[in-house]
Amino acid sequence: MLDYKNNMLYIENVSIEELAEKHKTPLYIYSMDQINRNIEKIKKVFEDLPLKIVFAVKANNNIKILKRLGDMGIGADVVTIGEIEAAKRAGISFKDMVINGNAKTEEEIEFAIRNDFFxxxxxxxxxxxxxxxxxxxxGKKPNISFRLNPDVDPKTHPHISTGLKKNKFGINFEVGYLLIKEAHKSPYVNFKGVHTHIGSQILEVSPFYDAFTKVKELISRLKRKRISLEYYNIGGGWGIDYKRTGEGLDLNEYKEKVIPILKSMNVKIIFEPGRFLIGNAGALVGKVLLTKINEGKRFIFVDIGMNDLIRPSLYDAYHHILPVKKVKRPEIVADIMGQLCESGDKVAEGRKIPEMEKDEYLVVCDTGAYGYSMASNYNSRPKPEEILIEGDKVSIIRKRETINDMFSLIPD
Ligand SMILES: Cc1ncc(COP(=O)(O)O)c(C=O)c1O
Structure with a gap:
C-alpha cells in the first residue's frame, strides 16, 4: 500500500507529505484497500470451511474501521466493556460478539449473558x-465454549505467547474434558465448543498444527462419550512480515498442513484475527526533530514516542522505516528515538537508514495493529490523529487529542 511515485512516498493514491503537512504528525494512516486484501487472503485460506470471522478489537478499536468490518459481516472478539461499546457503536450486533478474557468481571459476564452474545x-x-x-x-441460557491451553510453544516473543501451561490463559485439557462433560449436561448453558489462542505474531505453522492436533484428539475422545461440538474457535495469531524479509506466516503451508485437520473435525470454525487483518494496513507518520552524534553514535530524534507506538519499547519489536522523500544520500546506522524521558523510548535501534535531516518526514510501517490501541498519554502527550484512505478519499477517523481532552476528567 506504500509506494514511491516521483521519489515521494504515497499511501495508495495519496501523498504522505501532503497528509503530514495538512494533518500534522505523529499521524496514523490506514488503507482500506489493504484491509480488504487481507480479508480476502483469510477467506481464501478457509474457503472450504464454514467460517465466522470475529476481529480482535484489542488490535485496533477505531469505530469507523470496525464499522466497515461489521458491514462486511465480520463480528468482534472483545475483552472489556470498552471494547464491547466500541463494537456496538460500530453497529456490530451482540449476536456477533465473542467475549474473551482470563478474568472477566462479573459486570462483563452479566452483560454478555443478558445481551445474548454469540x-x-x-x-x-x-x-x-x-x-x-x-x-x-x-433466566438465560448463554452459548459457551471453553478456552483450552494446549501447552505448545508458539515461538514468539514471551509477552505475546499465550498457549504454554505457564501462561495465564486457558484450561488444561484434562480439566477441560471434565468441564465439558459437566457443561454438556448443564441446564443453564448451551455448550458449543472449544477455543485456543496460543499467541500472536506466530511465524511458523507447526505450533498451530500441534495445538489443533491436540484439540482433534479431544474431540474424538468426546465423541466416544456422545458429546459433539458445534464450534472450534482457533483464536488469532498469524504473524506478519514486519522485517520485509518474507518472514510472515506461510499461508500456503498453513492451508496444506493445518486446514485438513480442521476439516476432519467436522465443526464450524471461528477465527479471531487482529494483527493479520490490519497490521500492515496502518502506518505511523512522524517528523525528524533533531539529529545528534555522540562520540560517533548517531541519533535521529523524531516526534513519535513510546506513548504513540509502544511495540519497539515493550517487545523490542521491529518496524520498517521509510523516508517520505527518496533522495540519494549516504546510509548510516542510527538509533531512532522519541522525545520522552525514558532511555527505552525508541522507534528503532542500530538501524541502517538513509541519513535524515531536521523537519523531514518518515513513516513507521505496519502499525495498524497494537499501535493506536496501545497508545497512552505518558509525558502528557496527546494521542495522534487517525486517517483512513479509501481510494482517493481521505477521512479523519479520530481527531487528534487536545491538551484539554487530556485533562477533561479533572474536577474543578
Ligand atoms: C483471545 C485472542 N484472540 C485473538 C487475538 C488476536 O491475535 P492476533 O492479533 O495475533 O491475530 C488475541 C490477541 O492477543 C487474543 O488474545
Whole structure:
C-alpha cells in the first residue's frame, strides 16, 4: 500500500507529505484497500470451511474501521466493556460478539449473558460457576465454549505467547474434558465448543498444527462419550512480515498442513484475527526533530514516542522505516528515538537508514495493529490523529487529542 511515485512516498493514491503537512504528525494512516486484501487472503485460506470471522478489537478499536468490518459481516472478539461499546457503536450486533478474557468481571459476564452474545469463552472452572450462576439468575441460557491451553510453544516473543501451561490463559485439557462433560449436561448453558489462542505474531505453522492436533484428539475422545461440538474457535495469531524479509506466516503451508485437520473435525470454525487483518494496513507518520552524534553514535530524534507506538519499547519489536522523500544520500546506522524521558523510548535501534535531516518526514510501517490501541498519554502527550484512505478519499477517523481532552476528567 506504500509506494514511491516521483521519489515521494504515497499511501495508495495519496501523498504522505501532503497528509503530514495538512494533518500534522505523529499521524496514523490506514488503507482500506489493504484491509480488504487481507480479508480476502483469510477467506481464501478457509474457503472450504464454514467460517465466522470475529476481529480482535484489542488490535485496533477505531469505530469507523470496525464499522466497515461489521458491514462486511465480520463480528468482534472483545475483552472489556470498552471494547464491547466500541463494537456496538460500530453497529456490530451482540449476536456477533465473542467475549474473551482470563478474568472477566462479573459486570462483563452479566452483560454478555443478558445481551445474548454469540459466545462466552470460559477461561477457568471458577468462571464456569459464575457463568452458570448468572445464567440461572437471569433466566438465560448463554452459548459457551471453553478456552483450552494446549501447552505448545508458539515461538514468539514471551509477552505475546499465550498457549504454554505457564501462561495465564486457558484450561488444561484434562480439566477441560471434565468441564465439558459437566457443561454438556448443564441446564443453564448451551455448550458449543472449544477455543485456543496460543499467541500472536506466530511465524511458523507447526505450533498451530500441534495445538489443533491436540484439540482433534479431544474431540474424538468426546465423541466416544456422545458429546459433539458445534464450534472450534482457533483464536488469532498469524504473524506478519514486519522485517520485509518474507518472514510472515506461510499461508500456503498453513492451508496444506493445518486446514485438513480442521476439516476432519467436522465443526464450524471461528477465527479471531487482529494483527493479520490490519497490521500492515496502518502506518505511523512522524517528523525528524533533531539529529545528534555522540562520540560517533548517531541519533535521529523524531516526534513519535513510546506513548504513540509502544511495540519497539515493550517487545523490542521491529518496524520498517521509510523516508517520505527518496533522495540519494549516504546510509548510516542510527538509533531512532522519541522525545520522552525514558532511555527505552525508541522507534528503532542500530538501524541502517538513509541519513535524515531536521523537519523531514518518515513513516513507521505496519502499525495498524497494537499501535493506536496501545497508545497512552505518558509525558502528557496527546494521542495522534487517525486517517483512513479509501481510494482517493481521505477521512479523519479520530481527531487528534487536545491538551484539554487530556485533562477533561479533572474536577474543578
Ligand atoms: C483471545 C485472542 N484472540 C485473538 C487475538 C488476536 O491475535 P492476533 O492479533 O495475533 O491475530 C488475541 C490477541 O492477543 C487474543 O488474545
Amino acid at each position: 459466545m462466552i469463552n470460559v477461561d477457568s472452572p471458577d468462571e464456569f460457576e459464575i457463568v452458570e450462576d448468572f445464567a440461572k439468575k437471569l
